[in-house]
Amino acid sequence: MFFSIYLGLKNLLRQKRRNIITILVIAFSFLGYLFAESLMNGMEEMSFESIQNFETGNIQIAEPDYWEERDELPIKGLVAWNEELEGIIGQTDGVIGVSPELKFPANLNNGIDEMSIIGLGINPKKYNEVFQTGEYFIEGSLGTLNDNKAVIGTVLAELMDLKKDDHIILLIRTKEDTFNTIDLEVGGIIRTPNPMLNSRIVLMPLDIAQRSLNVGDMVSMVSLKTSPAMPEKSIIKSLEDSFRVKKLSSQVYSWRESAADVITLSTAKKGGAGAILSVVLLIGIVGIVNNIILSGIERTAEIGMMKALGMREWEIVLVFMVEAAGIGVLGGLASCLLGYLSVLWLVSSGFNVANFGDWSQYGIPIVDRIYGVWNCQAFLYIFVSSVAVAVLSSIWPSYWAARKDPVEAIYRH
Amino acid sequence: MIFAIAASAELTALEIIEKRDENEYIRSAVVEATMIISRGNRKIEKTMVSYTKDKNALAEFTNPADRGSKFLKRDDNLWLFFPDAEEIVKISGHMLEQGFMGSDFSFQDVMESDKLVELYTFSLLGKEVFEERPCYVIEATALPGKKVSYYRRKVWIDKERFVTLKGELYTQNGRLLKESKVEKLEEIDGRWLAVQSIMENKLRKNTYTRFIINNIDLAPKLDDKIFSLQSLR
Numbered sequence: 001m002f003f004s005i006y007l008g009l010k011n012l013l014r015q016k017r018r019n020i021i022t023i024l025v026i027a028f029s030f031l032g033y034l035f036a037e038s039l040m041n042g043m044e045e046m047s048f049e050s051i052q053n054f055e056t057g058n059i060q061i062a063e064p065d066y067w068e069e070r071d072e073l074p075i076k077g078l079v080a081w082n083e084e085l086e087g088i089i090g091q092t093d094g095v096i097g098v099s100p101e102l103k104f105p106a107n108l109n110n111g112i113d114e115m116s117i118i119g120l121g122i123n124p125k126k127y128n129e130v131f132q133t134g135e136y137f138i139e140g141s142l143g144t145l146n147d148n149k150a151v152i153g154t155v156l157a158e159l160m161d162l163k164k165d166d167h168i169i170l171l172i173r174t175k176e177d178t179f180n181t182i183d184l185e186v187g188g189i190i191r192t193p194n195p196m197l198n199s200r201i202v203l204m205p206l207d208i209a210q211r212s213l214n215v216g217d218m219v220s221m222v223s224l225k226t227s228p229a230m231p232e233k234s235i236i237k238s239l240e241d242s243f244r245v246k247k248l249s250s251q252v253y254s255w256r257e258s259a260a261d262v263i264t265l266s267t268a269k270k271g272g273a274g275a276i277l278s279v280v281l282l283i284g285i286v287g288i289v290n291n292i293i294l295s296g297i298e299r300t301a302e303i304g305m306m307k308a309l310g311m312r313e314w315e316i317v318l319v320f321m322v323e324a325a326g327i328g329v330l331g332g333l334a335s336c337l338l339g340y341l342s343v344l345w346l347v348s349s350g351f352n353v354a355n356f357g358d359w360s361q362y363g364i365p366i367v368d369r370i371y372g373v374w375n376c377q378a379f380l381y382i383f384v385s386s387v388a389v390a391v392l393s394s395i396w397p398s399y400w401a402a403r404k405d406p407v408e409a410i411y412r413h
Numbered sequence: 414m415i416f417a418i419a420a421s422a423e424l425t426a427l428e429i430i431e432k433r434d435e436n437e438y439i440r441s442a443v444v445e446a447t448m449i450i451s452r453g454n455r456k457i458e459k460t461m462v463s464y465t466k467d468k469n470a471l472a473e474f475t476n477p478a479d480r481g482s483k484f485l486k487r488d489d490n491l492w493l494f495f496p497d498a499e500e501i502v503k504i505s506g507h508m509l510e511q512g513f514m515g516s517d518f519s520f521q522d523v524m525e526s527d528k529l530v531e532l533y534t535f536s537l538l539g540k541e542v543f544e545e546r547p548c549y550v551i552e553a554t555a556l557p558g559k560k561v562s563y564y565r566r567k568v569w570i571d572k573e574r575f576v577t578l579k580g581e582l583y584t585q586n587g588r589l590l591k592e593s594k595v596e597k598l599e600e601i602d603g604r605w606l607a608v609q610s611i612m613e614n615k616l617r618k619n620t621y622t623r624f625i626i627n628n629i630d631l632a633p634k635l636d637d638k639i640f641s642l643q644s645l646r
Binding site for chain 1: 511555558559560561562563564582584585586588590616617618619
């Protein structure tokens with residue numbers, strides 16, 4: 001057996017050029033997987049962060065009826081934002097920020113054109129506790145969001161030809177379905193990593209939104225930021241228990257429920273990654289099978305000689321399998337090395353998606369750059385896969401070579 | 414005539430509105446009309462044929478660009494069909510505020526029911542002359558708790574012909590949102606009807622839509638089947 005292992009390892013060096021080509025085929029095919037995997041995981045992580053940091057917070061509180069129809073932005077089924085609710089949330093461990101919000105459909109009018117947008121009434125100070133929007137102001141700041149001031153995104157500003165201090169009118173419908181208008185002045189312009197905020201949302205003071213919509217102290221939902229040190233599930237359970245005790249009908253939802261569409265998309269993307277891996281494995285298998293068959297053909301006489309000297313079939317198979325395992329190990333190491341370099345670039349420099357159009361229209365809440373993420377498991381997986389594929393795919397051609405008739409094999413050569 | 418005017422001077426706001434409704438309410442009609450949408454220097458002309466029977470109406474566009482586009486109103490519901498999309502879409506919610514085929518009439522305006530008397534309280538603001546016609550100026554304010562699109566309306570109703578010559582639609586906070594004016598009246602089958610009117614969206618500059626009735630038949634024989642969803646395709 002040791003002789004077979006020794007011979008297998010020695011054979012690795014006999015056909016250097018072919019083995020190197022096979023190793024490179026494995027390395028580059030698995031490199032593609034590592035790169036795609038890092039990019040997709042990075043995209044997923046950024047999407048989820050974007051949703052939590054700019055749209056939903058970590059947890060949302062809403063009435064079940066509203067939640068069901070939230071995409072329609074109804075002005076019914078609202079939550080009463082009062083001291084009782086604020087008190088319950090304030091006493092819950094793990095909650096580090098609370099932002100009541102009133103979301104409503106509106107038409108933004110600049111005097112010439114009209115555009116359908118989403119109005120978002122917020123309390124700037126509280127909003128800042130939960131969301132990172134405040135860090136992305138190009139002009140003005142969240143502090144300017146008082147009186148009749150509004151904050152809009154760069155894309156919306158460009159579309160509607162608006163600048164800071166311009167006047168806009170929001171045409172809305174009150175809860176009685178009656179037309180009403182809100183006169184606002186553009187107090188700030190933002191450019192965030194979240195495309196929705198940049199293009200479709202007009203932030204405005206909560207009290208003005210409530211007054212204009214005739215909803216009193218009601219809000220659409222309350223967004224919460226939670227401490228990373230405390231599990232989200234336990235905070236949700238704690239809030240649910242408090243609501244049950246106080247007989248409040250509001251429900252608590254994780255950001256994952258808000259981002260269900262993005263999560264579904266992400267799952268689909270992972271399915272795509274699986275498909276890439278299948279292709280990659282196939283390329284590797286073809287390379288190794290090809291290599292072993294060629295080795296078998298070239299060494300027909302040698303195999304005949306080994307059998308004539310008394311080597312058994314399984315020992316010859318072992319020779320080829322060791323050679324294949326060597327190719328797999330070297331291919332895996334080369335994959336990991338190239339993968340490390342490409343993922344390092346992706347993590348540090350990022351991939352500029354702005355050159356490839358607006359990704360937000362495909363439901364991916366990312367602008368500018370996608371950064372990759374490290375996944376050590378993927379490297380380990382690739383290495384193990386490389387060796388396993390090499391060894392397993394060598395079995396059949398090894399048997400094919402080992403079963404040759406020794407007399408005929410020697411005679412023919 | 415003098416006696417008639419003298420008698421009508423005593424009418425209450427509600428009575429004036431009822432008389433206006435009596436004159437303007439069309440039970441059944443086939444109308445061929447042209448809609449001219451004006452945006453600055455650009456003008457878009459659309460032609461259509463509409464069929465009305467009680468609370469149902471079907472409008473079909475006939476100009477080349479929109480040929481085959483249809484709108485069906487049945488009671489309080491509105492559907493549209495665009496031949497290119499080959500799909501029937503129900504218009505509801507926020508979509509009702511969008512302009513009807515890009516005009517200054519919103520879908521909501523097209524949908525407006527004739528139950529205004531149940532939704533508003535009316536008061537006579539006074540009398541004015543509009544385009545050389547003596548008019549009653551009546552204000553309608555939404556009744557508390559009623560779901561209405563426009564909180565306040567102001568109408569100028571011809572004192573003699575009981576036809577609306579001008580209308581203003583206001584938001585809850587008192588902003589003038591839309592203004593309609595009649596440019597041409599005709600007496601058809603014994604009643605005065607506006608055959609050319611203009612609607613302006615007061616939130617936008619340099620835009621208006623002119624609506625011209627080219628032909629109207631007030632006694633058509635209409636089969637109820639034409640107001641079915643199947644007829645939209």
